[in-house]
Amino acid sequence: MRFVESMIKKSRLMSPWMIHFDCGSCNGCDIEVLACLTPLYDVERFGVVNTGNPKHADVLLVTGTVNHRNRHVLKQLYEQMPGPKAVVSIGACNLSGGVFKDSYNVLNGAHTVIPVDVFVPGCPPKPEAIIDGVITALGVLKAKMGMGPAPEPALMPGDADAAKPAAAFGES
């Protein structure tokens, strides 16, 4: 039984199926996410399959500005994914709202709605950075299963004095 359990834990790290949710990005981030699937980058090397189905997925990739309408969709997608799961937030818009930060219609990042494990900054981030983000998310999963240390959170310049993101509309 111990053997099977350790095999299952190992397999989790070998086959992260992904779902990509676009919260309303300018499409820059989406194209870079899809570029990861092309022959040049080929994320299937790591067992990544783009399932497009939350019920099959292990890793949720979110791009674009989260707003008051699509936050419900985002939350629902996250809840439909069976655990263990990880969330990767991609692009300036999704990290903090980007250029739309503090607009009346925009939430300041996906992390105000669902727990995010990895942030991939950039506008848009390179495909290499996105692949790195997915692999780091696997590191987070690994740490959650008690198989290794949690990956160091990467700090951006100016992170230290950045203010806490504003609360979502209707929340205190």
Added chain:
Amino acid sequence: MLSILGALGGLILAPFAGGLLSGVDRRLTARLQSRAGPPLLQPFYDVLKLFGKEPKVTNAWLVFSAYVYLIASAFSLFIFFMGGDLLLLFFVLTIGAVFQVVGAICVPSPYSQVGAQRELLLMLAYEPILILVFVGFAMCTGSFMISDVFRLDSPLLLKMPLLFLALGYALTIKLRKSPFDISAGHHGHQELVRGVQTEYSGPYLALIEIGHWLDLVLILGLCALFWHTSGIGMCILVAASLFTEILIDNITARLTWQWMVQKQSLLAGMGFALVNLLWLYVA
């Protein structure tokens, strides 16, 4: 007694063979698309991971259907290894297919529903071909028993080459390979999210996946029957059919269901099969 033990042994080995074959499939597909592709053991990682996931189901029928599909696949493979009756094998296989549709229809998801309708059309397309192929077997050997095939001294391929082609059609449809992947995309490409399998998740998806491996082994086994006189011949036939499947999967676009049922299956597949049957009847 010995044959039962042998068949059970084969049944235990079959998932490993099927998993490896689908690993080869994914790797070859990647190479044909000039990618590196996943490791050879990727299907096993996928299934083990799925078993470790939290079980989340929309209703109990889904679970029941997943189990019935797996059991039907395993049982038809068992009949095959026992050298049993082709007709019985056919009916058991159909039960599995029907329960996949039942599982997909009992949930409200529209993707699943459309997938189920399309799966029914797929069955409409491949089942008549499969039956005609079995009739061909019966005309050559005088019975529907698989064990009787091994009494012949010349390979069946010489007598029913067109039926072999028709079986190739049925194989592509049954394995949901492109251009017939209208009910559930097999690789990453999604039209209907995942069609009939949309609502299965975690361990139940793993059961379906294992059932699919068993189907793969069964169908390649049927292909091997066409050259039963030599082991090398069997291997050549199996390798050639698998490679052709993967090649066709990669170079063709998805058909609409009208094209699939009317032109491809009824005209081409059944046409081949009927011409071959007539030839067997005359000769």
